Amino acid sequence: MSAGALAAVEEIALTRGPSGLGFNIIGGTDQDYIAHDSGIYVSSIKEKGSAAADGRLQEGDQILEVNGVKLEDLLHSAAVDLFRNAGEHVVLKVRHKVQNQQNGPLSTRSERDSEDSSLAMLAIPVLLSVAAFAIFAIVKYRQRM
Known part of the structure; x- marks a missing residue:
């Protein structure tokens, strides 16, 4: 999260259901x-899970704490274990995703592909112009010989 972006921090209490916490x-x-x-970030919310029923937790939110335990400098598997062993009633401290904030890579593969194809489309006329000029120059050079 960028230093200038301010996001709301909220405590969310969930009860574990048949599909766990639902995210x-x-x-x-x-x-x-x-x-x-x-x-640690929410990657997806399960449709019929506890998190979806509560409605406050969203994809892209950062989970700061689980039952008062900070999720700092943990391996992914250690964070998963914390969630699995958190009990039936779980209190999450969450930093909500800032609107218009993009999580993940700075650009998606499709954006990069479209940028690359746009550059290629611009390069083709330039290359054709250079090739045409080169042929013209060779023809003129040979006429002088």
Whole structure:
């Protein structure tokens, strides 16, 4: 998260249901979700899970604490273990995703592909112009000989 972006921090209490807490996480010291950020983030919300029923937790939110235990400098598997062993009633301290903040890589593969193809489309006329000029120059050079 950038230093200038302010996001709301909220405590959310969930009760474990048949599908657990009803969300998946990504991140950790071994799995950067955001470059140079080892935080734990919500990657998806299960439709009929506890988190969806509560409605406050959203994809992209950063989970700061689970039952008062800070999620700092943890391997992904250690964070998963904390969630699994948190009990039936779980209190999460969450930093909500700032609107218009993009988590994950700075650009998606499709954005990069479209940028690359746009550059290629611009390069083709330039290359054709250079090739045409080169042929013209060779023809003129040979006429002088």
